[in-house]
Amino acid sequence: MTQADELLRLAADLRAEARGDLTFMEVCGTHTMSIARYGLRELLPGGMRLISGPGCPVCVTAMADLDHVVALARLPEVTLATFGDLIRVPASRTTLAAERAAGADVRVVYSARDAVQIAADEPERQVVFAGIGFETTAPTIAASLLEARARGLTNFSVLSMHKTMPPPLKALLELGETPLGGFLLPGHVSVITGTACYEFLARDYGVAGVVAGFEPHDILRALLRLVRQTRPAIEIEYGRAVRPEGNVVARRLMEQVFEPSDADWRGLGVIPDSGLVLRPEYADADAAVRFPVRLEPPLEPAGCRCGEVLRGVTDPVDCALFGVRCTPEDPVGACMVSSEGACAARYRYRGIDD
Secondary structure, rough: HHHHHHHHHHHHHHHHHOOOOOEEEOOOOHHOOOOOOOOHHHHHHOOEEEEOOOOOOOHOOHHHHHHHHEEEEEHOOOEEOOOOOOOOOOOOOHHHHHHHHHOOOEEEOHHHHHHHHHHOOOOOOOEEEEEEEOOOHHHHHHHHHHHHHHHHOOOOEEOOOEEOOOHHHHHHHHHHHOOOOOEEOOOOHHHHOOOHHHHHHHHOOOEEEOOOOOOOHHHHHHHHHHHHHOOOOOEOOOOOOOOOOOOOHHHHHHHEEEEEEEEEEEEOOOEEEEEEEOOOOHHHHHHHHOOOOOOOOOOOOOOOOOOHHOOOOOHHOOOOOOOOOOOOOOOOOOOOOOOOOOOHHHHOOOOOOO
């Protein structure tokens, strides 16, 4: 059976077995891009909706945090290292790309270890790594910080803007803005966390969840699992990578360096214990402690509905700026910049993703 044949068979099963109106939310940026790229919404039954949630780490980063990164980049002694997605995300009044053009030492790296190496190669510079992402990236950044300490590097620090996935799911359900029949749970995050952290969804809220892989057949299989549940439960479709217990070693490493904290999410506000900050014993490598900076009040771009998109209450194409004032080449909001953003996915695959 070809992949196309399998997709058509899965779509037929969904049409045959889905009952009534169903709304499912994916909370992984890679799922968002795959759904758009393969036009999977076209294969769904008429009463089934797939909406995007807060699954893009760049998109959910609050404006105040972006302003903090910019302020650090402006310090003359600092080399700011970051993943590429963050470069063009609009902060309140500028972007890291604009600051680099104006002379700031901003460098794109592929991993936090690259930033550690910069610190080793340039001991006269203070290298700050802008730590962003969910549980997927936090262990690697923890390992990089420990490596820097083992190498005796005192010029390497991290600005932690990391967030964890379960708390915003609870926040979304508490808001109750969109009735959800279930979640397509994130594959990459769940490789680290396992599935126990999602059990509250079914137990406390009666909402199902299936951890899905990223191929089109993975996503349709996960949706079929959601449809077939007789009572809400947490399941794993992505069994080739995800285990119920997750990656215990990676979690221990993350917990050694980071501790939970309240965090500000774009569109959702401050969510208790949804962020990760460096533990006090690593304060010497905490850029927020080492380099206090003055921040102006954050400014949100007029007309941008990125926060509503991240809550699943607005479709990207319903934003008046979409494709007119806001495009990947000239983005207004974060959801149009990141390769995992819902607006960027919808724009890139317009004509395929209906």
